[in-house]
Amino acid sequence: MEIDPFIFRLSIFILSIFIGYYVVWSVTPSLHTPLMSVTNAISSVIIVGAIIAALAGSSESIFNTSSIFGFIAIVLAAINIFGGFLVTQRMLQMYKKKKDKKK
Amino acid sequence: MISANLAAIFYLVSGILFILALRGLSSPDTSRQGNYLGIAGMIIAIVVTFLSIGNFSTSLVYVIIFLVIGGAVGAFIAFKIPMTAMPELVAGFHSLVGLAAVFVAIAAFLNPAAFNLGNVGDIKLASLIEMSIGAAVGAITFSGSIIAFLKLRGIMSGAPITFSGQHILNLLLGLFIFILIFYLCKTQSTNVFWTVIVISFLIGILLIIPIGGADMPVVISMLNSYSGWAAAGIGFTLENTALIITGALVGSSGAILSYIMCKAMNRSFVSVILGGFGADISADDKKEKKDQKPVKSGNAEDAAFLMKNASSVIIVPGYGMAVAQAQHALREMVDKLKKNDIKVTYAIHPVAGRMPGHMNVLLAEANVPYDEVFELEDINNDFANSDVAFVIGANDVTNPVAKTDPKSPIFGMPVLDVEKCKSVLFVKRSLSPGYAGIDNELFYKDNTLMLFADAKKMTEDIVKNLD
Numbered sequence: 001m002e003i004d005p006f007i008f009r010l011s012i013f014i015l016s017i018f019i020g021y022y023v024v025w026s027v028t029p030s031l032h033t034p035l036m037s038v039t040n041a042i043s044s045v046i047i048v049g050a051i052i053a054a055l056a057g058s059s060e061s062i063f064n065t066s067s068i069f070g071f072i073a074i075v076l077a078a079i080n081i082f083g084g085f086l087v088t089q090r091m092l093q094m095y096k097k098k099k100d101k102k103k
Numbered sequence: 104m105i106s107a108n109l110a111a112i113f114y115l116v117s118g119i120l121f122i123l124a125l126r127g128l129s130s131p132d133t134s135r136q137g138n139y140l141g142i143a144g145m146i147i148a149i150v151v152t153f154l155s156i157g158n159f160s161t162s163l164v165y166v167i168i169f170l171v172i173g174g175a176v177g178a179f180i181a182f183k184i185p186m187t188a189m190p191e192l193v194a195g196f197h198s199l200v201g202l203a204a205v206f207v208a209i210a211a212f213l214n215p216a217a218f219n220l221g222n223v224g225d226i227k228l229a230s231l232i233e234m235s236i237g238a239a240v241g242a243i244t245f246s247g248s249i250i251a252f253l254k255l256r257g258i259m260s261g262a263p264i265t266f267s268g269q270h271i272l273n274l275l276l277g278l279f280i281f282i283l284i285f286y287l288c289k290t291q292s293t294n295v296f297w298t299v300i301v302i303s304f305l306i307g308i309l310l311i312i313p314i315g316g317a318d319m320p321v322v323i324s325m326l327n328s329y330s331g332w333a334a335a336g337i338g339f340t341l342e343n344t345a346l347i348i349t350g351a352l353v354g355s356s357g358a359i360l361s362y363i364m365c366k367a368m369n370r371s372f373v374s375v376i377l378g379g380f381g382a383d384i385s386a387d388d389k390k391e392k393k394d395q396k397p398v399k400s401g402n403a404e405d406a407a408f409l410m411k412n413a414s415s416v417i418i419v420p421g422y423g424m425a426v427a428q429a430q431h432a433l434r435e436m437v438d439k440l441k442k443n444d445i446k447v448t449y450a451i452h453p454v455a456g457r458m459p460g461h462m463n464v465l466l467a468e469a470n471v472p473y474d475e476v477f478e479l480e481d482i483n484n485d486f487a488n489s490d491v492a493f494v495i496g497a498n499d500v501t502n503p504v505a506k507t508d509p510k511s512p513i514f515g516m517p518v519l520d521v522e523k524c525k526s527v528l529f530v531k532r533s534l535s536p537g538y539a540g541i542d543n544e545l546f547y548k549d550n551t552l553m554l555f556a557d558a559k560k561m562t563e564d565i566v567k568n569l570d
Contacts, residue, residue: 005342006339009338009347012344013335013339013351014351016118016122016348016350016352017351017355019351019352020122020353020354020355020356021355021359023122023126023352024125024355024359024360026126026129027125027128028128028130029363029451029459029460029463029478030451030463030467030476032458032459033193033458033460033461033463033464034128034134034460034464035125035128035360035460036193036324036357036360037189037192037193037196038125038138039125039327039331039356039357040193040196040197040327040353042141042144042145042349043330043334043350043353044145044203045121045144045145045148045349046200046337047203048148048152048341048343049210049218049337049343049346050210051149051153051166052217052341053210053211053217053218054162054165054166054169055162055166062161062165064214066209066210066214066217069206069210069213070206070207070210071165072206073203073206073210074169074170074173075170075172075173075176076206077173077199077203078171078172078173078176079174079177079180079199080177080199080200081173081177082173082174082175082176082177082181083177083192084177084181085138085141085142086178086181087181087184087189088138089135089138090181090182091186091189092134094186094464094467095473096470097131097472097474098472098474
C-alpha cells in the first residue's frame with residue numbers, strides 16, 4: 001500500500017515542532033524580543049502562497065478576485081518580511097559586550 | 104523553470120536556514136549572523152517560487168511592484184520605530200501575518216486550480232480542511248493582535264473587559280466553527296467559508312479583550328504562536344515544506360515563550376486566557392491600608408547620597424522605565440556611579456515590561472553592555488550582599504508578599520529579593536498599587552526610601568546631584 005503524501009508532510013511538521021522546541025529553549029532570555037520579531041519575519045514566508053495566487057491571473061485579466069487577494073497578501077507579507085528582519089537587525093546591533101566599548 | 108522536486112529541495116534548504124536563524128539567537132554574538140541566514144532563507148523561498156511558476160508575464164511586474172511597496176513600508180517602520188514601542192510593533196506584525204494567511208486561504212478557495220487543489224466547488228477534502236483551519240487561526244491572530252495592539256498603544260484601555268457568559272460564548276463560537284468547517288466540507292459553499300472567517304475574527308476580539316495590560320507578555324507570545332500555526336495550516340494546503348517547517352518553529356516558539364511568561368507569574372495559562380485579573384479590587388480597601396502605614400519618602404539628593412556611599416548597586420527596571428523613556432538617563436546615572444568605583448548590575452524579572460525581553464532591548468538601546476544585565480535566578484542571591492537596590496518602574500515583581508502571604512493573588516510568583524539589600528530606593532509616581540491591585544509591603548519597610556516622581560525626571564535629578 002502506498003503512503004499518502006500528507007503523512008510525509010505531517011512527519012515534517014511534527015519533527016519541526018521538536019526542533020523548534022529544543023532550539024527555542026536554547027535562546028537566551030535577553031534575546032526574547034528579537035526572537036519574536038524574527039519569528040514574525042520568517043512566518044511571512046507565507047508570501048510564497050500569495051505569489052502563487054497573484055500570478056494565477058491570466059494575461060487578459062491580471063486582477064481577478066482570487067489574484068487581488070494574492071496581491072494584498074503580498075503587500076502584507078512584504079511589510080512583515082522587511083520590517084521584521086530589519087528591526088531585528090537594528091535590535092541585535094545594540095547588544096554589545098563590555099569590552100567592545102573600551103576598544 | 105525548475106521542477107517541483109527541485110523546488111521542494113530548495114524550500115527544505117530555506118526551512119533549515121530559518122532553523123539556523125533561531126539557533127543563532129542562543130547568544131548575542133551569533134545572533135546577527137543568524138539573522139542573515141534567515142534573510143537568505145527568505146530570498147531563496149521567494150526566488151524559487153518565481154522560478155517554479157515560470158510565469159514571466161506582466162503579472163510578475165505587478166507582483167514585484169507590490170513586493171517593493173510592502174517592503175518600503177516595512178523598512179520605513181523598522182527604522183523609525185522607537186525601541187519603547189516594540190511590543191506594539193510586534194503585535195501589529197502578528198496581525199499582518201494573520202491577515203496574510205486569511206487572504207492566501209481565500210485566494211486558494213476562490214481559485215483552487217492555481218494551487219493544484221481541485222476545482223471550484225470540488226476542492227480536495229484534506230485541502231479544504233487545511234485551508235479553513237489556516238484561515239480561522241489566521242483570522243483569530245489578526246483580530247486578537249489588533250486588540251493587543253490597541254491596548255499596548257493606549258488607544259484602548261488596558262483594563263480587562265469582562266461580561267457574564269463570556270467564556271461560554273467563546274466556547275460556543277469555537278464549537279460553531281468546527282461545525283461550520285464540517286458543513287463546508289460537505290457543501291463546498293462559499294458563504295459558509297466566509298462565515299467561518301467572520302466568526303473567527305469575532306473570537307479573536309472576544310479572546311483578548313478580557314486580558315489586562317500586564318498580562319500582555321503572555322498574550323503577545325500566544326499570538327506569536329497562533330501566527331505560526333496559521334502559517335503551518337496554509338503550508339499544508341500549499342504542500343510547501345518551507346511554510347510547514349516555519350509554521351511549526353514559530354508555533355512552538357510562541358508556545359514556549361507563553362509558558363515561560365506564565366511560569367514567571369506563577370499563573371496557569373488557562374487563568375491568563377480567561378482574563379479579568381486585577382479587575383475586581385475595591386478602591387476602599389486600598390485607601391484604608393494606605394492611611395495606616397507610614398512611608399519614608401526622599402528626594403534626589405538623598406538618593407544620590409545613598410548611592411555615592413554604596414559599594415554595589417543593583418538596578419531593577421520595570422515597565423515604568425519604558426513608559427517614562429528613562430533608560431538613557433539611567434545609563435548616565437550608572438556611568439557616574441561607575442566613575443566612583445561602585446559596582447552596578449541590572450536585575451531583570453522575566454515579566455518586566457510588556458513583552459518577553461522588553462527591558463533587555465531598552466537597556467541595550469541605552470548602550471548598557473549585556474554582560475551587566477542578569478536574569479532573576481542569576482542575581483537573586485546578590486541582593487543580600489548589595490548596598491542599594493534602585494527600583495525604577497517595577498512594582499509587583501519586587502513584592503515580598505509573594506513569598507510570605509499565601510492569601511495574596513501573587514503568592515508563589517518568583518520575585519526579586521530586593522528587600523534583602525541594605526537600602527532600597529523605589530522610584531514611583533505614587534503609592535498606588537501595581538497591576539495585580541495589591542499593596543507592595545516594600546513601600547513600608549524601614550530600609551525603603553520612596554522617591555515620588557516621574558522615573559526619567561528623578562533619574563536626571565539624581566545625575567545632577569551625583570556631581
